[in-house]
Amino acid sequence: MPFHLGIDSGGTSTRAMLVNEAGQVLFTGQAGSANFTTSPPRLVRQNLQKATSGCPEPDTVCLCGAGILTKATFLQAGDLLAELFPKARHRVTPDYYAAYASFDxxxxxxxxxxxxxxxxxxxxxxxxxxxxxxxxxxxxxxxxxxxxxxxxxxxxxxxxxxxxxxxxxxxxxxxxxxxxxxxxxxxxxxxxxxxxxxxxxxxxxxxxxxxxxxxxxxxxxxxxxxxxxxxxxxxxxxxxxxxxxxxxxxxxxxxxxxxxxxxxxxxxxxxxxxxxxxxxxxxxxxxxxxxxxxx
CATH class of the missing domain: 3.30.420.40 (ATPase, nucleotide binding domain)
Known part of the structure; x- marks a missing residue:
């Protein structure tokens, strides 16, 4: 059964959640802020790594990040996901996509x-x-x-x-x-x-x-x-x-x-x-x- 990892990075905190196809939560993690426009790149990398530390290998990853506004920040986020999860199919969106999708x-x-x-x-x-x-x-x-x-x-x-x-x-x-x-x-x-x-x-x-x-x-x-x-x-x-x-x-x-x-x-x-x-x-x-x- 495939594993799917969601990452919500914001100006205050970064959260990660791994679910299976049934939506069952298998892993959660949390770290500090990771804003792709205002946070130093080193801090963004550090907190994404911390939030996902110990997470089982995912098949797909979606990063919804604060400060993902320009082509450069989209590329930065995509490159970081490819580095952290080289075997996973990934997607990068602004953070508000995650908030909207959470309503059911x-x-x-x-x-x-x-x-x-x-x-x-x-x-x-x-x-x-x-x-x-x-x-x-x-x-x-x-x-x-x-x-x-x-x-x-x-x-x-x-x-x-x-x-x-x-x-x-x-x-x-x-x-x-x-x-x-x-x-x-x-x-x-x-x-x-x-x-x-x-x-x-x-x-x-x-x-x-x-x-x-x-x-x-x-x-x-x-x-x-x-x-x-x-x-x-x-x-x-x-x-x-x-x-x-x-x-x-x-x-x-x-x-x-x-x-x-x-x-x-x-x-x-x-x-x-x-x-x-x-x-x-x-x-x-x-x-x-x-x-x-x-x-």
Missing amino acids: PPVCVCVISGTGSVVCSSGEHGFAKSGGGGFAIGDDGSAFRFGRAALRHFLDDPDECSCRVLQAIEKRFGTTEPAEVIAKVYGGRTVASQVAKFARPLAKDAADGLPYATEALRSEFQALATVVAGHVHRFLPPRTPLSVGLSGGLWEISLLFQRSFEKELGEVLPQRELHVRRPSKPPVYGAAKLAMNLL
């Missing part, structure tokens, strides 16, 4: 928010994507953006910062001296994933009603909902029911994130009957499903 039954549109964010769907003409752009110029409603809001609030007035944010900063950087924190952020290997960690304390601040945090939820999710609305109008048929899948680590942090986003989505799509749900399987399972299609 399928959704009309998938809203992925982790370290970054992206909106995607699949139709007669293949995959369509909106948003994204990376932490420097896009990624509305992502963990990075919320983490940045928490850090900016700290830098604006450390004395007004909540204890939980201060504790999170101290734990991650070993200091709460503003200049030192800035140096630590920019001195790290993965700026986006470091900053994204502070989305969790921001969610708790929002639950407590702190104005900076509630405003971050409103503004970020308004922007993300606008991206979704534009995608829906451009790529999906104008039927009333619209199933929306939420995938990515942000939605796992707090139910408040999902509720806030649903509110903003209803505002920008008032004529649609919205059905919002989370996947029953992780994105890496979607990558494994895509690997199964290679035979």
Whole structure:
């Protein structure tokens, strides 16, 4: 019976899952970030190797990776798979393919928010994507953006910062001296994933009603909902029911994130009957499903 390996590499973590033809999980592995645009190539290789260490030899491999945007990154990822799994048939896709494939039954549109964010769907003409752009110029409603809001609030007035944010900063950087924190952020290997960690304390601040945090939820999710609305109008048929899948680590942090986003989505799509749900399987399972299609 053939073995199929799915790899989901993102800005925060890399996960691997091996399944057989029946979909039975035979192996799982995990490692750190592997973004093909923002992570150093050495780190990408290291974390792909770590995530798949000890995995039985697969017949097919599908790598769904963050930062796979250009011909060069597609080739880089393909060469790496050929090196790590020389006997396997392989496929390389952007990371959002895995998230979309993890929904069963399928959704009309998938809203992925982790370290970054992206909106995607699949139709007669293949995959369509909106948003994204990376932490420097896009990624509305992502963990990075919320983490940045928490850090900016700290830098604006450390004395007004909540204890939980201060504790999170101290734990991650070993200091709460503003200049030192800035140096630590920019001195790290993965700026986006470091900053994204502070989305969790921001969610708790929002639950407590702190104005900076509630405003971050409103503004970020308004922007993300606008991206979704534009995608829906451009790529999906104008039927009333619209199933929306939420995938990515942000939605796992707090139910408040999902509720806030649903509110903003209803505002920008008032004529649609919205059905919002989370996947029953992780994105890496979607990558494994895509690997199964290679035979």
